Amino acid sequence: MSGALDEAGVPRFCRGIKFRHDAVRGAWVVLGPERAFLPDAPAVEVLRLIDGARSLGGIIDDLAARFDAPRAVIAEDVGVMLRDLSDKGAVTL
Amino acid sequence: MSASTSESAPPLAPPMGLIAEMTHRCPLRCPYCSNPVALDRAGDELDTDTWLRVLDEAAALGVLQMHFTGGEPLARRDLPLLVRRAADAQLYTNIITSGVTLDERMMARLIEAGIDHIQLSFQDVEAANADRIGGLAGAHGRKLAAAQRIREAGLPLTANFVIHRQNIARVPAMLELAEALGASRSEIAHVQYYGWGLRNRDALLPSRAELDATTATVEAARARLKGRMVIDYVVPDYYAARPKACMSGWAQRFIHISPTGRALPCHAAESLPGFTFVSVRDVPLADIWRADPAFLRFRGTAWMPEPCQSCDRREIDWGGCRCQAFALTGDAARTDPACALSPDHAVMAAAVAARGEAPPDFVYRQFSAADPVG
Numbered sequence: 001m002s003g004a005l006d007e008a009g010v011p012r013f014c015r016g017i018k019f020r021h022d023a024v025r026g027a028w029v030v031l032g033p034e035r036a037f038l039p040d041a042p043a044v045e046v047l048r049l050i051d052g053a054r055s056l057g058g059i060i061d062d063l064a065a066r067f068d069a070p071r072a073v074i075a076e077d078v079g080v081m082l083r084d085l086s087d088k089g090a091v092t093l
Numbered sequence: 094m095s096a097s098t099s100e101s102a103p104p105l106a107p108p109m110g111l112i113a114e115m116t117h118r119c120p121l122r123c124p125y126c127s128n129p130v131a132l133d134r135a136g137d138e139l140d141t142d143t144w145l146r147v148l149d150e151a152a153a154l155g156v157l158q159m160h161f162t163g164g165e166p167l168a169r170r171d172l173p174l175l176v177r178r179a180a181d182a183q184l185y186t187n188i189i190t191s192g193v194t195l196d197e198r199m200m201a202r203l204i205e206a207g208i209d210h211i212q213l214s215f216q217d218v219e220a221a222n223a224d225r226i227g228g229l230a231g232a233h234g235r236k237l238a239a240a241q242r243i244r245e246a247g248l249p250l251t252a253n254f255v256i257h258r259q260n261i262a263r264v265p266a267m268l269e270l271a272e273a274l275g276a277s278r279s280e281i282a283h284v285q286y287y288g289w290g291l292r293n294r295d296a297l298l299p300s301r302a303e304l305d306a307t308t309a310t311v312e313a314a315r316a317r318l319k320g321r322m323v324i325d326y327v328v329p330d331y332y333a334a335r336p337k338a339c340m341s342g343w344a345q346r347f348i349h350i351s352p353t354g355r356a357l358p359c360h361a362a363e364s365l366p367g368f369t370f371v372s373v374r375d376v377p378l379a380d381i382w383r384a385d386p387a388f389l390r391f392r393g394t395a396w397m398p399e400p401c402q403s404c405d406r407r408e409i410d411w412g413g414c415r416c417q418a419f420a421l422t423g424d425a426a427r428t429d430p431a432c433a434l435s436p437d438h439a440v441m442a443a444a445v446a447a448r449g450e451a452p453p454d455f456v457y458r459q460f461s462a463a464d465p466v467g
Contacts (some may be wrong), residue, residue, distance in 0.1 A: 014277065036110070
């Protein structure tokens with residue numbers, strides 16, 4: 001990974017990407033052009049905080065307040081996950 | 094994508110996608126069309142009410158994505174109505190189109206209906222050759238206009254390029270065009286050799302050197318465009334050592350519905366002998382998915398012969414493609430000859446050796462001579 005992400009940036013789902021709950025599977029799903037996957041539980045926690053208003057720093061703060069882990073550890077995990085999704089065209093940072 | 098738990102879903106997981114092949118009518122005549130050689134006529138197509146019911150059944154079954162394709166799906170006047178029903182059911186809606194009839198009015202109706210994404214096909218970047226391959230004069234220019242319309246509507250665009258020996262030299266220019274059009278995704282897809290493509294194989298199959306050059310081009314472009322444009326790359330089986338996971342496994346993730354309503358595990362399944370494919374007119378989609386004998390026939394791994402049965406890749410490639418196995422060996426239950434472990438693998442090299450220095454003329458896609466065009 002090259003450098004930390006800007007925590008002031010506001011992550012957004014890319015145009016054409018949908019994140020929703022699927023009642024049939026009882027699971028959250030990410031849908032895009034010829035793409036569909038079921039994110040794991042930690043990823044769902046992050047993705048549910050992407051609302052087009054909250055900054056990356058705000059997302060990390062929220063998770064740090066709710067989960068028993070150092071903020072720096074959460075920031076690292078969230079950064080790796082979102083950068084991967086950004087490389088794949090699912091979110092912008 | 095990462096964080097996926099769906100890749101090795103158990104056989105009775107709900108289907109992820111429904112591919113609605115709404116019509117075989119199309120203004121183009123591409124010689125590698127994925128439609129069957131025996132095309133369905135317009136008068137036999139499913140009616141609007143049946144499609145609406147099928148969309149509701151699909152959503153209840155757990156389908157997440159609706160792919161409206163053809164033929165040319167815009168040839169169906171009820172397409173916006175069906176898109177709206179699918180969108181209302183929270184299905185992700187995708188249209189796979191040639192774009193030549195996508196005018197301002199239709200674009201506005203599709204946006205209003207809730208379309209999520211459009212995939213637009215191109216036959217080449219060089220207009221005269223593109224129009225020759227598609228068999229329709231002026232088509233390429235209309236596609237460029239359609240791409241602009243899609244982007245101006247704010248919709249994500251996939252630019253699809255089917256490649257073969259008669260356009261493969263221009264893959265770099267294809268990727269440049271996709272980027273210039275603002276596509277968020279492009280497909281560089283080698284022709285797959287079933288049906289019409291198999292019939293035209295000598296006219297289409299590239300050389301090993303052409304394939305390798307294209308693979309290098311795509312890999313370089315992926316690195317350069319990371320985060321801006323996703324590039325999906327589909328290779329031809331004829332130079333492969335292992336088969337592709339056709340349809341991500343037979344009846345594992347997708348249901349395909351033909352224009353007349355037959356439910357299929359893949360678009361080419363009607364080429365297989367000994368099958369009876371039921372119609373969604375007669376049988377609920379959920380029953381077909383769970384228990385239809387055609388869907389059960391090659392689902393999972395129990396059907397597999399050796400060398401698949403004991404192979405550690407059996408749940409990666411699912412034995413490859415049943416339609417290719419039948420087309421090239423006469424037995425749909427054999428290992429896909431694309432696999433180097435297949436006893437039939439030599440047929441692939443023989444096909445490569447048989448392609449001539451110069452490509453023969455195309456046999457264009459057409460309704461059979463006995464049938465008037467629908």
